[in-house]
Amino acid sequence: MTIETTTTGILALIAIMTVVTLATRFGGVFVMSFVRISPRIESFINTMASSVLIAIIVPMAFSGDAGAVAALSVTAALMLALRKPLPAIAAGIVAAGLVRYLV
Amino acid sequence: MRLEFFRLFPISLFVVAFGAAFGLAATQKGLPPLDAILMSTTVFAGASQFAAIEMWGNEVSVLPLVAVVFAINSRHLLMGASLYPMLKDVSPGRRYSLLLLLTDANWAVSAQDYQNGKRNLEVILGGGLVLWLAWIVGTWLGVYFGGLLQNPKSLGLDMVLGCFLLAMALGGKKSPRVLVAWTVAGLASLAAWRWLPPNTHVVVGALAGGAVGFFWLEKQDAEASDESAEAEDGAVP
Numbered sequence: 001m002t003i004e005t006t007t008t009g010i011l012a013l014i015a016i017m018t019v020v021t022l023a024t025r026f027g028g029v030f031v032m033s034f035v036r037i038s039p040r041i042e043s044f045i046n047t048m049a050s051s052v053l054i055a056i057i058v059p060m061a062f063s064g065d066a067g068a069v070a071a072l073s074v075t076a077a078l079m080l081a082l083r084k085p086l087p088a089i090a091a092g093i094v095a096a097g098l099v100r101y102l103v
Numbered sequence: 104m105r106l107e108f109f110r111l112f113p114i115s116l117f118v119v120a121f122g123a124a125f126g127l128a129a130t131q132k133g134l135p136p137l138d139a140i141l142m143s144t145t146v147f148a149g150a151s152q153f154a155a156i157e158m159w160g161n162e163v164s165v166l167p168l169v170a171v172v173f174a175i176n177s178r179h180l181l182m183g184a185s186l187y188p189m190l191k192d193v194s195p196g197r198r199y200s201l202l203l204l205l206t207d208a209n210w211a212v213s214a215q216d217y218q219n220g221k222r223n224l225e226v227i228l229g230g231g232l233v234l235w236l237a238w239i240v241g242t243w244l245g246v247y248f249g250g251l252l253q254n255p256k257s258l259g260l261d262m263v264l265g266c267f268l269l270a271m272a273l274g275g276k277k278s279p280r281v282l283v284a285w286t287v288a289g290l291a292s293l294a295a296w297r298w299l300p301p302n303t304h305v306v307v308g309a310l311a312g313g314a315v316g317f318f319w320l321e322k323q324d325a326e327a328s329d330e331s332a333e334a335e336d337g338a339v340p
Contacts, residue, residue, distance in 0.1 A: 001164070001165045001166065002162040002165065003162060003163055003165055004161065004162045005133070005134075005159065005160070005161060005162060009162075009163075010135070010138045011138070011141075013163055013165075013168065014138065014141055014145060014146065015145075017142065017146045017151070017155060018145040020169055020172045020176070021146050021147070021172060021176050021179070022203075023173075024176040024177055024179035024183075025176075025179045025183060025202045025203065026183070027179075028181055028183030028185075028187070029186065029199075029202060031180075032183075032184045032187035033187070033191070037187070039320060040320060041317075042188060043320050043321065044313045044316045044317040045185050045188065045313070045316075046316060047284045047312055047313050047315055047316025047317075048185060048309050049181075049182075049185035049214045049217075049218070050214070050218065050275050050312070051284055051308060051309045051312020051315075052182060052185070052305065052309040052312075053211060053268045053269070053272035054288040054289050054292070054312065055288050055289070055291070055292035056207075056268055056292075056305050057265055057269050057272070058288075058289040058292050058293055058308070059292050059293055060265050062293060062296070063296070064262075067259060067262070068265070071259060072262070072265060072266065072269055075269050076269060076273060079270045079273040083274065085267070085270040085274060086113065089114075089263070089270050093258075093262055093263055094259065096259030096261075096262045097257065097259035100256070101257070
């Protein structure tokens with residue numbers, strides 16, 4: 001099934017995207033409201049939460065260019081050393097810009 | 104809540120830049136300006152909007168569009184679920200209103216605070232609002248003044264969210280169990296990224312990491328409170 005990108009067609013496509021995205025925003029919480037939160041489930045949720053971040057970042061580092069790798073390494077090093085997010089993030093972005101300028 | 108609005112203000116400036124890049128890409132693909140802004144306002148999920156724009160033409164196939172948007176945004180399912188221990192205490196109306204604004208950056212802050220023993224739903228609201236407004240303003244800028252920001256990549260702007268999420272992860276509680284979970288999550292996401300359909304790696308990796316937590320329960324340890332005190336002053340101001 002295809003929708004032509006006419007004026008109403010575009011609105012329909014945006015509406016479809018909105019509904020699908022909304023379903024992902026609501027779905028997890030909706031399903032959880034039927035689950036009894038045992039310590040085991042709570043442990044699952046908490047470990048999963050930080051794993052989401054890792055699962056976003058690791059493939060980003062592996063598929064990215066030298067700039068991406070530099071950004072993530074510098075951010076990680078500074079975050080572990082200083083425990084201050086803003087300087088760590090800023091230095092990471094500068095590193096990406098620098099590496100891309102030089103390479 | 105106002106505090107949380109300003110807490111995410113710095114990252115929002117970068118979201119404006121992303122939004123501008125999206126606005127530019129959308130108009131180049133033939134999406135009318137107002138429709139691009141409408142999409143950013145109602146969908147509010149950058150990566151999936153970029154992917155949708157890639158599929159744009161004189162006509163758009165609905166099922167592939169739905170599949171791609173769902174796959175990219177399926178991480179919201181897990182992010183929302185992880186907030187449930189906090190959200191179960193608020194009324195359903197308020198609960199689902201907050202979720203309208205759920206996105207990576209404000210969720211990461213809230214999840215990190217929760218790991219450190221602090222309930223913070225205000226950041227979902229306040230941080231979500233500033234991110235949403237930044238996304239709309241950015242799209243608007245990109246649509247009308249797209250030429251201003253031709254190559255955000257050369258400035259490293261594409262790495263802002265990655266660096267932000269990494270800083271949030273490393274600022275959280277670290278125990279042997281968490282490190283094992285992260286290793287499993289990292290390997291599983293890489294494997295999924297290599298061998299499974301596109302855009303499934305986040306969910307696969309996160310569930311694999313969660314499985315570690317499911318089978319390996321942590322004793323209520325005293326050292327957790329030391330860690331949280333230390334991480335407290337590391338939070339984004």
